Amino acid sequence: MSGIPAFDRIPGESADVCLIVEGCYPHVAGGVSTWIDWLIRSIPETRFGAVSLVTPGEGRTARYKFGPNLVRFQEIVMGDAPPAAARWRARRYPAPERLATLLVEFVRRGELATLAAILRLVNDERQPIPLAVLDRGDHAFAVCREAYRQIMPHGSFKDFFWAWQALMGGLFAVLKAPLPAARTYHTISTGYAGLFAARAAIEGAERVLITEHGIYTNERRIEILMADWMVDTVDQGLAIAGRRTDLRDLWIMAFESYARCCYAACDGITTLFGENQPMQRALGAAEARLVVIPNGIELDRFGTIPPAPPEAPPTAALVGRVVPIKDIKTYIEAAAHVRRAVPDAQVLVAGPEDEDPAYAAECRELVQRLGLGDTVKFLGRVDVRQLLASTHVVVLTSLSEAQPLTVLEAGAAGRPCVTTDVGACREMIEGSPDEDPESERGGYVTNILAADEIGEAVARLLTDAGLRERLGANLRRRVHRDYASQQSADRYRRLYDGTLVPKAA
Structure with missing residues (x-):
């Protein structure tokens, strides 16, 4: 396995802020990673460290250039424990039932005190339990079997085993990994990154913070409900009350508990817009x-x-990863409506396809099935500024978002947007409640999964230059007024020095 090499430019010293990220920066290009890169560059006087939680895989490379104030970096690979050494297997560790009971209580309730008890047990100075023992072997199997008995005794043990392995593999990885020295720990989600931040709080961190873009638990819930591999394995019988826990319940319950624990540990809980709260x-x-x-x-x-040059064909673009949460398939279906209204339209997808190659292949197959090969183009990762220079309308069809940077970038360039009604998109497109959404709108907001509605809005903008220019100018004014980089950076300075949100008692 190869990853991004760790480095430490200030050995023996504490960073000012340790950022904790899961599944994105610096190896995945996207909105959250771009925001992290912006944050580090925008507060150059702050010495940042970064911990990146990753899954096992080959060939991770940094997609962002590390600035001089990123002074420390490490990866934590989750679910990749080595086989337990014979000398470890021969030792006697605390009864599996004890650890299982604590883990079950934590998965059900998410209390910070329970995580602290688990941390003390697995990192006991007299006899710490190695990650390899926690993750595999007889002890790990006994813990899993007891947890199954307490949580899901009527379901498939095989399915429970693999779910438990995944959920606990990440938990144990963040409890056993080295905790880099920092004065403030700042996680960018709940989930496993949030648990690492909670661990820092337990171990005496001066300050622990979270900034949520999308709500992690909500996004995981969508993925779990959409997962066709996750089948119901529990016979609910004829009971009206007392529903038995099934596999989906286990996953959702665990991620919600992880979030509860993270929130309890944090001194400041920030998000990009009020509707997340x-x-x-x-x-x-x-x-x-x-x-x-x-x-x-x-x-x-x-x-x-x-503005796009006069000779440019009518062009709509979606900037984003080709993954299910971005709902590229609905965008492709909307392109069919656009082509009927605007035969020479170009409908572009600008974003990496390597995160979910199977989904990307399905999207390309859908383009061919709908006969849109001359209309829909997959560009891969591109320079967004160059893309916007030849684009008339920016589109976003996501099932879940926070405050997407692609809308801000489009707005700053005077390009109107068509977005689904997710996250802060309505506020960005139509303005605050005291603004008139009709006269001051910067585009159109549609329902999710509404290909015809999206396609109609895109076609309307592509065929009416006056409307397009007016809505683009509205969005430009709003972005310049409300979303300037310096305003945001100054608020993060105040968050770090404790003047924005005082430390919790």
Whole structure:
């Protein structure tokens, strides 16, 4: 296995802020990774460290150039424990039933005190339990068997075993990995990154923070409900009450508990827009710790992009990863409507396809099946500024988003957008409640999975230059007024120094 080499430019010293990220920066290009890169560059006086949680895999390379104030970096590979050495297998560890009971309690309730008890047990100074023993072998199997008895005794043990391995593999990886020295730990999601931050709080961190773009638990819930490999394996019988736990229940319950624990550990809980906060409150986030910090954009980079040249064909573009949560298939179906109204239209997909190659292949097959080969083009990763220079309308069909940078970039360049009604998109396109959404809109907001509605809105903008220019100008004004990079960076400075959200008592 090869990954991105670790480095430490300040050995023996604490970083100012340790960023904790899962599944993105620096090896995956996308909105969250771009935001992290922006954050590090925008506060150059702060010494950042970064911990990247990754799954086993070959050939990870950095997609972003590390700045001079990123002084420390390490990866934690989850679910990749080596086989237990014979000397470890021969030792006697605490009874599996004890660890299983703590883990089950944690998966059900997500209490910080329970995670602390698990941490003490697996990292006991007198006899720590090696990761290899926790992850595989007789002890791990006994823990899994007891957890199955307590959680899902009526379901398939085989399915439970693999789900438990995945859920606990990540948990144990973040409990056993080295904790880099920092004054503040800042996680960019709940999930396993959030558990690593919670561990830092347990071990005495001065300050622990979270910034959520999308709500991790909500995005995982969507993926779990969409997963066709996850079948119901529990016979619910004729009971009306007391529904038995099934595999989907286990996954959702675990991720919600991980979120509860993370929120309990954090001194500041930030998100990009207010509509995320009810979901945070529902999982225990304390009101006094909640704050909104919108994304910021470097206006000079995008505000100077000229209009598309007159000779450019009518062009719509979606900038994003080719993955199910972005719902590229609905975008392709919308392209069929666009082509009927605008025969010479170009409908572009600009984003990497390597995260979910099977889904990307399905998208390409759908293009061929609908006869859209001359209309829909997959560009891969591109320079967004160059793309916008020849684009008339930017489209986003996601099932879940936070405050997508692609909309801000398009707006700064004066390009109107068509987006689904997810995250902060309506607020970005139509403005705050005191603005008139009709006269001041910067595009159109549609339902999710609504290919005809999306296609109609795109076609309307491609065929009416006056409307397109007016809506693009509206969005440009809103982005310049509300989403400037410096405003956002200054709020993060205040978050780090404790003046924005005082440390929890």
